[in-house]
Amino acid sequence: MVPWRGSRLIAGLTIFENISFGSTGVSFTEVRNAATLVGVHEVILQLPNGYQTVVPPSNAAHNLFSPAQLQALSLARVLLRNPGLLLIDTDTYVSLLEMTVGGLALDLKSICRGRTVIFVIRASFVESLYFADVISVIEDGRVVERGPHHELMERVHGIYAQLVRSNMAREADLGDLNISEEEIA
Structure with missing residues (x-):
């Protein structure tokens, strides 16, 4: 299980490095697939340097992404590690719903496929x-x-x-x- 609550990006790292943080030997394709699964790939491509955009200090990161997009980036990081078990509480579930309602192309069925997901809601x-x-x-x-x-x-x-x-x-x-x-x- 990999905890992913929160929407923390690490300032000074690129978007690619933030998504792949904690994983070794990750390809661009794997990072792109994780970002696509949570609906932020197209958002990232709109940034000046795409996946190579450096995350500014934490207060300025909100200028790049909405709160739902920040949450989606954190989820992409978790999915990249392909955990066999995801435990999702009510607050996290509400964030997932907000991502879906907020226009992100989040595919919850695909995220759950092939792993055990426990929703405590x-x-x-x-x-x-x-x-x-x-x-x-x-x-x-x-x-x-x-x-x-x-x-x-x-x-x-x-x-x-x-x-x-x-x-x-x-x-x-x-x-x-x-x-x-x-x-x-």
Whole structure:
């Protein structure tokens, strides 16, 4: 597991060096692929020197990237190391959603493919995990429901199905999550 919380870039290093920080023998193609996966490749290409742009002191780094883009760069660094396990908490998950809603072409399904990803999130975000292979509902420290989204939704009186329906009733506009009602149901 590689922690990636935060959006820290190291001043004085290039964008390439920041993404590849902590990894050895990394090619440009690998760095570009990680940046593409999190949706910042095109943003980087718009910089004066692309991947060779030197990151200015921390206060000035926000002039190069939005907060969501900084978070995406940090995630690219983690993905470059190809961790077998990603543990994503609510705050990190909210950042991922903001990246997606904020116009970054973040492909959460591709990021999760081939690795174990554990999302520990508040109930208010539960319906956005429809793509997960397995969802576990924990109540009072015990797993009370477990299965893929479609199976859990078939349990009409189940906790997961009730949470999803409750959240959908509260959210009049699913467009913010880029998820259609058909995908949720």
